[in-house]
Amino acid sequence: MNAMNVQVIQLAPIHVVLIRHRGPYDELGGEFDRLWEWVTAQRVSALRTIGIYWDNPDFVPASKLRSAACVEVPAGFQIGNSGGLPLEVDDIAGGEYATTRFVGPYEDLAPVWSDLTRYVEGTLRRKISDNPAFEVYVNDASDTPPEQLITELYMPLR
Incomplete structure (x- = not known):
């Protein structure tokens, strides 16, 4: 925990195309697969792959968790053909976020989020805003060993 490297940064809004998901967070992967099939088929210039998480799984039942699979797109982007996807x-x-980087399998992210939450509330003595937290997936899980996956975590502050 004391090895956690957390920075507080100011972010501009991030323009995304997303597919919403309701249910366990570990089921969001299927939405990413559908989203990336669409990105590839439509030749969308996706900048980053992002997962948005609205709810804290410590307090919200798994069946009610809200999340979204996203790709960052250039400003002004419009969806042409949605391929039947929602x-x-x-x-x-945009705003202030506490951020940290994690290297390792996605399955190991839950305790990192818990540590980040404790760090923000305890060490930084900051409140977490109602905006959703999100993850940026720096490398591609399809061609990167799980122990080398890089995930940037962003916790919104108020």
Whole structure:
């Protein structure tokens, strides 16, 4: 925990195309697969792959967890052909975020989020805002060993 390297940064809004998901967070992977099939088929210039998480699984039942699979797109991007997917264009809110980087398998992220939450509330003495937290997936799980996956975690502050 004391080895956690957390920075507080100011972010501009991030323009994304997303597919919403309700249910256990570990089931979001299927939405990423559908989203990336669409990105590839439509030749969308996706900048980053992002997962948005609205709820704390410590307090919200798994069946009610809200999340979204996203790709960052250039400003002004419009969905042409959605390929029948429930796609939305939206912005991740700008503002102050506490961020840290994790290297390892996605299955090991839950305790990192718990540590980040404790760090923000305890060490930084900050409140977490109502904006959703999100993860940026720096490398590609399809061609990267799990122990080398890099995930950036972003916790919204108020």
